[in-house]
Amino acid sequence: xxxxxxxxxxxxxxxxxxxxxxxxxxKKALLKAHHLGIKTAIATGRTLSVIGNVLEQVPFIDxxxxxxxxxxFDRCKGENxxxxxxxxxxxxxxxxxxxxxxxxxxxxxxxxxxxQADKGKYFKNKDLPQEFLDFYLENIKNHxxxxxxxxxxxxxxxxxxxxxxxxxxxxxxxxxxxxxIDYTSPVSxxxxxxxxxxxxxxxxxxxxxxxxxxPDEIMSFGDADNDIEMLQFSGCGIxxxxxxxxxxxxxxxxxxxxxxxxxxxxxxxxxxxxLKPKLLVSACLLGENCKYNGGNNYCEDVAGLxxxxxxxxxxxxxxxxxxxxxxxxxxxxxxVVSKNGEDYTKEYGDGAxxxxxxANENNCGYALLKERSPSCGFGKIYDxxxxxxxxxxxGVTADLLDENSIRIFGESEIDKLLDxxxx
Numbered sequence: 001x002x003x004x005x006x007x008x009x010x011x012x013x014x015x016x017x018x019x020x021x022x023x024x025x026x027k028k029a030l031l032k033a034h035h036l037g038i039k040t041a042i043a044t045g046r047t048l049s050v051i052g053n054v055l056e057q058v059p060f061i062d063x064x065x066x067x068x069x070x071x072x073f074d075r076c077k078g079e080n081x082x083x084x085x086x087x088x089x090x091x092x093x094x095x096x097x098x099x100x101x102x103x104x105x106x107x108x109x110x111x112x113x114x115x116q117a118d119k120g121k122y123f124k125n126k127d128l129p130q131e132f133l134d135f136y137l138e139n140i141k142n143h144x145x146x147x148x149x150x151x152x153x154x155x156x157x158x159x160x161x162x163x164x165x166x167x168x169x170x171x172x173x174x175x176x177x178x179x180x181i182d183y184t185s186p187v188s189x190x191x192x193x194x195x196x197x198x199x200x201x202x203x204x205x206x207x208x209x210x211x212x213x214x215p216d217e218i219m220s221f222g223d224a225d226n227d228i229e230m231l232q233f234s235g236c237g238i239x240x241x242x243x244x245x246x247x248x249x250x251x252x253x254x255x256x257x258x259x260x261x262x263x264x265x266x267x268x269x270x271x272x273x274x275l276k277p278k279l280l281v282s283a284c285l286l287g288e289n290c291k292y293n294g295g296n297n298y299c300e301d302v303a304g305l306x307x308x309x310x311x312x313x314x315x316x317x318x319x320x321x322x323x324x325x326x327x328x329x330x331x332x333x334x335x336v337v338s339k340n341g342e343d344y345t346k347e348y349g350d351g352a353x354x355x356x357x358x359a360n361e362n363n364c365g366y367a368l369l370k371e372r373s374p375s376c377g378f379g380k381i382y383d384x385x386x387x388x389x390x391x392x393x394x395g396v397t398a399d400l401l402d403e404n405s406i407r408i409f410g411e412s413e414i415d416k417l418l419d420x421x422x423x
Contacts, residue, residue: 003271004217005039006030007065007204007230010046010054011186012223013240013258019132022057029264033271034060041065041207043200045184045192045226047156048073048111049139067108068184068226069203070156070194072210082206085154086195090180094158094193095147097174101167107146108157114149117142123161160191184226192226201229219270221255221263223247238266277421279309280359280367280401282376283318285411290315294325297370299411305368308423312362316375316397320344320351329374332384336374336396339386345396348375352397359406367401368417371410378408 008014014022030040041063042051048066055061055075063081064073072082086094091107098105104122107114120142143149160171172191176183183193200222208214216235222228223243228250231237239251240262248254253270256262284291287298305311318324327338329348336348352375359367369376372390378398383391398408409417 002217003038003219003236004213005041005062005208005211005219006033006267007041007043007200007218007220007234008263009200009222009224009227009230010042010044010051012242013221013227014042014263015054015258017259020053020135022054023261023264025261026264027058029261029267029272030058031060033267036271036275038271039063039211039213041204043069043204043220043222043227043230045157045159045186047108047113049113050136053135063207065200065203065207066111067156068192068194069198069200069230070108071111072203072207073111081210082203083154083156084195084198084202085156086158086193087180088151088155090178090195091150091155091158092147093178094175094181095150097171097178098158098160099147101171103165103167103171104161105146106140106159106161107150107155108159109149109153109155113140114146115140115142116146117144119146156194158193160193184224186224186226199229200227201231201233204230204233219266221266222251223258236270238262273310276308276310277366278312278362278364279305279417280355280362280364280369280406281305281311281313282368282370282373283313283315284370285368286311286313288313288315290318290324292317292324292326292328297411301414302368302411305414305417308418308421310362312358312364314355314358314397316348316351316355318351319354320347320349322347322351328386330382330384330386331374331393331395337384348396351375352400355397356400356404356406359401359404364406366407366409366417366420367398368409368411368414369395369398371412378402378410 011019039062043065045068071080074081102122104119180196181193182196218234219236220230220234221238222231223240231251237251238253238255239248241257255266284297285299285302287296289296327340329336329338336345337343373395375395375397377395380390381393383389
């Protein structure tokens with residue numbers, strides 16, 4: 001089934017290693033998908049207040065799954081379509097644990113990050129780029145007492161931020177002893193807590209129900225443990241090459257890393273490639289060493305057509321069982337005869353039939369074939385004197401394809417071919 005929505009984690013997935021930039025190649029791929037009518041969603045552990053720079057780069061994003069799936073924001077409607085806060089009693093117990101230790105922690109609520117002013121001194125940076133860190137810190141709201149704030153507001157997520165100190169194991173044990181929560185650790189030293197059953201996969205499920213999409217219409221990308229449920233839910237769950245092993249096991253496919261435009265590569269493979277028209281092409285023009293002398297007729301412009309078409313290579317001579325290399329052949333009085341007088345009409349006919357079969361199997365309505373060839377030439381072929389003289393006529397394969405309504409172009413007619421498709 002066709003992909004209708006692409007959901008993407010941010011850090012380690014959509015974003016470059018600076019946590020700030022979406023590369024031009026990835027932006028172009030997502031924009032092209034957008035123009036095809038495919039919806040897009042960010043699925044992040046961040047909250048709304050710290051994704052503004054992302055949305056400036058990809059402003060056509062339709063939905064934001066934030067706070068590890070605690071809420072889903074519809075950007076068109078300007079409202080949440082789903083939300084699930086941590087029960088207030090559970091929040092109180094978790095905050096009580098954190099308040100008793102010298103650690104920095106955050107509450108995510110109302111699409112913003114909240115911290116306690118006197119806890120800022122415990123903030124520790126775990127190799128985050130300074131530019132991203134500055135942006136992050138600018139979007140934090142400080143309070144005199146987080147426990148008082150928590151009593152009056154719905155809390156989406158609680159985040160123990162990159163803490164690896166002497167109390168880490170002890171704190172983690174006490175936090176996880178509190179019932180009614182799920183937690184993830186996307187990076188070492190980070191503990192992110194949400195209500196039980198809240199994750200990106202559940203949020204994506206609720207979004208799909210709201211917009212009437214099915215799981216097999218979803219493509220998702222992720223790299224960390226908080227992406228696992230989302231990848232498992234999606235019909236096309238894809239892990240980045242830089243993903244954790246557990247994340248890769250949860251995915252159906254793997255793509256390149258975020259530093260190598262992995263999202264763009266997968267979108268090209270799974271969405272754009274199937275949409276391209278298919279074009280039958282003489283294999284020698286693509287660099288295959290199947291020419292009569294063992295070489296090829298590689299043409300860079302022909303190979304470049306892969307940007308517009310799915311190229312289906314054929315070599316009728318090889319399909320007909322002729323060896324490489326072989327004695328040159330030309331058409332004489334309707335027969336295919338070699339320079340030393342041997343008749344290869346049957347082999348050329350067999351190769352033509354196999355080429356037509358491949359064309360039909362791939363629904364190819366167009367072919368770009370080697371000009372002047374006794375198999376692929378169309379309109380002009382060598383006259384049978386083996387002197388390089390041309391005459392009107394078609395090669396055996398070209399003739400059969402033409403009889404079956406397949407439009408044929410030569411390598412000198414690439415512009416005409418592209419004009420046919422308005423490329």
